[in-house]
Amino acid sequence: MTGDVRAEFVAALGADAVLADPVELRAYECDGLTGFRVVPALVLLPRTAAAVADAVRICARERIPFVARGAGTGLSGGALPVANGVVISLQRLRSIIEVDPVNRRAVVEPGVTNLDISRAAAPHGLYFAPDPSSQQVCTIGGNIAENSGGAHCLKYGFTVHHVLSADVVLPDGTTAVLGADSPHLGGYDLLGAFIGSEGTLGIATRITVKLLPKPAAVRTLVADFPSVEQAGDAVTSIIAAGIVPAAAEMMDAVAIEAVQAALDAGYSRDTAAALIVELDGPQAEVDIQFAEVRQLCQNHGTTNIRVAGDEHERALVWKGRKAAFAAVGRISPDYIVQDGVVPRTLLATALTRIGELAAAAGLRVSNVFHAGDGNLHPLVLYSEAAGELERAEELSRAIAELCVDLGGSLSGEHGIGTDKACSMPRQFSEDDLATMALLRAAYDTDGICNPGKVLPTPRLCGEKPGVHRPHPLEAAGLIERT
Template sequence: MPLAHTFAAELRAVLGREHVLTEPEQLRVYDCDGLTGWRATPAVVALPGATGEVQAIVRLCAREGVPFVARGAGTGLSGGALPVADGVVISLARMKRILEIDLAAQRVVVQAGVANLDVTRAVAGDGFFYAPDPSSQQVCTIGGNVAENSGGAHCLKNGFTVNHVTGLVVVLPDGELVELGGKALDPDGIDLLGAFVGSEGTLGIATEITLRILRTPEAVTTQLAAFRSTDEAGEAVSAIVSAGILPAAIEMMDRLTIAAAEEAFHPAYPEGAESVLLVELDGVAVQVEEDAALVERICRDRGAFEVRVARDDAERALLWLGRKGAFAAMGRISPDYYVQDGVVPRTKLPQVLRRIAALSAEHGLRVGNVFHAGDGNLHPLVLYDASRGETDAAKALADEILVACLEAGGSLTGEHGVGVDKACSMPKMFSERDLASFERLRRAFDPDGLANPGKVVPTPRLCGEVPGPYRMHPLERMGVAERL
C-alpha cells in the first residue's frame, strides 16, 4: 500500500519540509542508479543531514514496516540503490562533512556523503592520499564505496575499501546506533566491520566512516604499452606479476575501448593497437626506476610494439583520463551499453577474452573490454541499441560472460557488487547452504528484512516473477505519458 501522508508528515517534522521529497518529478530522479536498465519509483525520498536524523528515519520505517534503501551519488552499476516501490530512499547526499583529520594516526573521519576524491584533496597538501580510486571517484561517495567494497585501478597494490576502513558508525535496521571498530587497524573480537563492508546496504546504514590514509610515494611512473593482440597484453600482465613486481595498477583496454576513449578525450594512444596496458609503479625512486625498466623489457618480449613513459603529471593525467573515462566514452560509439563485472585468474585472461570475443560474435553485439588486469577484474561493456529491441540480447550476453568467468575459476563481481542485477546468478557460484548462511547473517542484523530488500541474495519473487529490466515505453520517451 502507498505510504500514508502522515508518514511523510512525520519525516518533515524531523528533517524539514525541503528535505522530504514526494512530488513525482522529484522522485523520478531517484528511480535507478548507474545501471539504468532497472527502475522503480519510491514513495518518499528523505535527505538527512546528520546521523541522528538517519536514526530517526529508520526508526519510523521500523515502526511502520516500511522498506528503505540507502543511496549515495547513485553511481553504482549493479542496481544496488534501486528503490523499493512504495518504500523510502534515504539519500545521504547532504552528509558531506569531513569530521576529523588525524595525521599522526593516519586517519580521516568522514560522513557517508563525502566524495571519494575529496578525502585525498583534504590531505594531499600534508603528503597523504586515500588509496581506493573507483573511476567515478570525483562523485561517488565513501558511504557507497563501503556498501559495495569498491576498488579501482590502484587496488592491485593497495587493496579495496575494506582494507582502508577501520571504523564505522552504523544505524541498524531497527534504528539502534552502533560503532564498529575505531582507529585501530585490527580491533579485537568478531570482525563485524569486515562483514558490514560490502554488504550492499542490507545490514544497515553507515553514516560516519573512519578511513586509513597512506603517505604519498616518493616516485610515480606511468607506462603505456601497445600490443597487436589482447593475448599478448594478457601474457605481459601475468609475466610482470610473476617477475615479483607489484605495480600500483595494471589496466587493459581493447581496440573498441581505445577508439571510444580517443574520440572523447584524445589521450594519443598508439595507432594500430589491438590492446594497451597502463602500468603505474610507485614507491622508492630507485626501486621504481629498476621496476620500470623490467616492465618495459617484459612488455617488449611479449610483443609490445610501443612502450611510452608519461613525461610529466599532465601526460600521466591524460593517459588516466582515457582509462577512467572509458565507460562514459562508450556513448560516442553506441546508444546503449551494459556494464558487466566479473573476475578471473590473471593467467586465464587471454582464454577468457577469446571466449568473450566468441560470445560477441555469436550474439551479434560488440563488446568493449576495459578492466583491472592486475587482479583479473573484467569490465566488459556490451554495446546495443534499445530502440532496435536489443536489450534482452545484451542481458543474455552479459550473463554468459559471467558464466565464462565462473568456468575459468573466477567470481561474479570484483567491485560493482551483486545488487539486483546479479542476484539470480548467485546460485551459479554458491551452494544452497552458502546462500542460507548469507541470509542468516542478514537476518541477524535485519530480522524484518527492511534494509535494501531484494538485493544480493536471490528470492523466488526476484528470480521468478519479476518480468525483467525496466523498458521505457515509446509514449514515455515522447513525454506524453508517465509510468505510475
C-alpha cells in the same frame, strides 16, 4: 504509505528533506544501472546522522522498506528503490570532519566523494588509496557498501583495507560503532562484514578512513600490443617476476577509440590493446622495476611504449582510462558495464570466449579491465531503441557466469546488487547462501533494509517459491532462528 507517516518524516527531517512529487521521484528510479527502474514512494534527504537514525526508526516501526543511496553511480543496481519504500539519500551529509595527519586518518560523513578525501589529505602529503574510476563522483558511503576497489587495488587493496571504523544506523534504527581506531581487534570482524554488504546491513553515517603517504616516485607507461592475449601474457610475466605494479590496466581497440573520441588522452588508435602499467614506491626500486617491465613488454611483442613524461601526462593517461566507461556512450547508444573476475592466467581464454559469446549474440563487446588481478569489465554495447536490451542483458549475464565457470567470480568490485542476484547460485552453494541469509537476518529481522539485493529471491529470479529448508546448522540444533 499513509499521509500520517509522511507527515512524521516531514516533522522529523524538515519539509525540504522529503520529496514526494511524482516528477521528482522519477529522477531517483534508477542508479548507474538504468536498465532496472522502480519509482520509490518517498525520497528522504537527511542532513545529519541523527536524522538518518530518525528516518530509519520510522521505517522500522512501520516496516517500510528503505534503500540508502549515495551518488547513484553504482553499476549493479544496488541503490534500486523498492516500490512503496523510501530512498534515503546521503548527499547532504558531506562534511570532512577531521584530517589527522599525525595518525594518518580522516573522519568523514558518507556523502563525501572519494576524491575529496584525497584532496583534503593532499596538503599533508597523504591520500586515500582506493580509487574507483568514478572517484570524483562516488561517495565513501557507497564505496563502503560496495567494498569498492579501483585501478590501484592490485597493490593497495579494497575499501575494506582502508576503513578503521564506522558509525552505523542499523535496520531497526539503533546506532552502533563498528571497528575502532586500533586496527587489531579481537572477536568477529563486524566491520568487515558490513563493508561490502551493499547497504543490506545498515547505513554508515560517520567513517574513519586510513590515509597513506604519497609514494616517493611514480612511473607510468602505456604499451601497445597487437593482441589482447599478448598484453595479458605480458601482465602475467610481470607478476611472475615478483613485481607488484601499483596498477596494470588494459583497454581494447573499441575502448581506445571511445576514449580518444572523448578527450584525446594520447592512446594509439591503431592498436588492438593498450596496457597501462604504473609502478610506485622508493625511487631506486621504481627505476629498476620499470626497466624490467619495459623489457618484459618487449619480450611479449609490444609495438610501442609511451612513458608518461611528467605528472600532467600521467594524469592524462588516467583521465582517459577512468573516463572509458562513460566515453563508450559516444560510440554506442546504450551499454552494460559487466564486472567479473577470472584467474589472471586465464585472461586470454576468457577474452576469446567472450568474443565468441558476443558474436553469437550479434552484439559488440568492448573490454576494459584491471589486468593485474583478472578483474574484467566487458562493456556490452547495444541499442535499446533497436530492441536489443534483452539480448544485451542475456549476453552480459552469460559473461558473468563464464567468469564463475573459469574459476573466478561474479563481481570484482561493482557488487551483486539487483543485477546479479539471480546468478548467485552459480557461484555459491545453497548452504553458502543460507548462511549469508542468516547473517543478514541477524541485522535485518524484518527484511526492510535494501531488500531484493545480493541474495536471489523468488520474485526477482522467477523461481518457484519453495518450502523453507533449514540450514544444516539449524537442523543439527547448533543454531536457531529468533
